[in-house]
Amino acid sequence: MRSILITGCSTGIGYHAAQVLKAKGWRVMATCRNEDDCARLRTQGFDSFRLDYEDPASIETAFEHAMTLTGGTLDALYNNGAYAIPAAVEDLPVAALRQNFEANFFGWHDLTRRVIPVMRAQGHGHIVQCSSVLGLVAMPWRGSYNATKFALEGLTDTLRREMRGTGIKIISIEPGPITSDFRLNARKAFDRWIDWENSPRAEQYRTKLVPRLYDANKTPDRFELDAGAVTDKLIKALDSHRPRAHYYVTTPTWIAAIARRLLPTSWIDAIFAKV
Structure with missing residues (x-):
């Protein structure tokens, strides 16, 4: 039985991956930020315990618990949990950016x-980072989210070569729009950190960003896929020796990947400024 530690399993990408891999015979350790979500997953037969990237003590405790469950081995790690703080950069408090980097990086x-010393000792392992199109x-x-994912891409590329x-x-897996609670979590962070009504961009917030965040009837993005599309790529990566x-x-x-290779920066700026 192969073992995998997955973060961010309360909903969305992490939850779907945990379900599918468990059904395929993996020993899945499905972690969440909140204990209530862990309790729910335990009723579904998962080894689930708390791991909050913003809480270093919880990371240490979760890792030690995982090692106890597996006898000190681990075949795969799937880093997944992350959230966004939507805002114009000029309105983003430094404390908010620091906290977002703690959670996402x-x-x-x-x-x-x-995890690396465990995998190094056993001579094998897969470390999969769920990045984003916004890392490209x-x-x-x-x-804030762009910055954390660009940093993650750089660190991951370096680690892969080392x-x-x-x-x-x-x-690295780079999803675009995926059906999940991502927008709901972004809205919570927005409410906590962003004083948009006193921003020089208040009218842009009022007409563009706030409706997008709060529209309960918002139709899916044109190219949005469900979480299964990400899990499919995860399984391909885990099952491959190369x-x-x-x-x-x-x-x-x-x-996005093609555009950044082929188009002048001024063209990319013009295209993505409208998104």
């Missing part, structure tokens, strides 16, 4: 560093 690095191209109103010859495979470095999910990710 530093916590991932902490957990990954704990930057879009307006998403500065791990050559160790038996540890480092993989996985690809990057797995793109959704048409927008492919478009």
